[in-house]
Each structure stands twice: as structure tokens, then as C-alpha cells.
Amino acid sequence: MADLDRYPLARARYDLVVNTFFLRPRLVPRLMAAVRPGGLLVVETHLVSQQPSAGPTQERGAHGLRSGELRRRFSAWEVLEVAEGYFTEGGWGRWLGRIVARRPRRRARRRSP
Secondary structure, X not given: OOOOOOOOOOOOOEXXXXXXXXXXXXXXXXXXXXXXXXXXXXXXXXXXXXXXXXXXXXXXXXXXXXXXHHHHHOOOOEEEEEEEEEEEEOOEEEEEEEEEEEOOOOOOOOOOO
16 A cells, blocks of 8 residues: 555556555556556546536535546557446445556567568
8 A cells, every 4th residue: 555646556456456546647647557558547536416406525626527527538458447426335325437448468579570
């Protein structure tokens, strides 16, 4: 576990990166760069509600993502699972976005004749 605001992530080092409920949009490129080719990135985070009656937990502007943003950010990756919506657990309800995506493997280099 690390404080992502301060922890320097090595590029292409990790087979699996998991980020739950601490996601600033500016951190997404750093998280993606930390995953090795063929590795996985799992993200579960708050969504900014599109509903006018959203409670205080949904007014996360700088920290919440908009609907569809996870899929757009991972469009060049293989998306294994994605879900967005209002999820309830333990008596609480929240607008959440979840994604499991695989970083593309490096292409083999062509050898010159």
C-alpha cells in the first residue's frame, strides 16, 4: 500500500496494480504506465453522479470520474470487465465505476535483413 500522491511508481514494473476509492484523474496515466505489458490494472472509484439529487458523497468533482471515462481512458487496452452504476452494499449506496483492463503486450520488433 502506498500514498499515490507521493510514491514514485516505476514504469512497466508491476503485473497487477489495484486502485480502490482513491483516484484523482491526474493519477490515471501514472497508474497505467506502472503496469507491465500484459499486466492488469483494476480500478474501482466514485463516479460524479449525473443525478441532480446526489448526496454529498457524490459531489467529488476533482476525485470522481464521469460516466464512461474509465472506458475512454482504457480504450487502447483490453477491457476484461467494466461496470458503472449505482451499487448498494451494507446499507449504503454509491455511484461507482469499476474496470479490469490488460495492458497490451509489446509487439515483436522486426529485424532488418
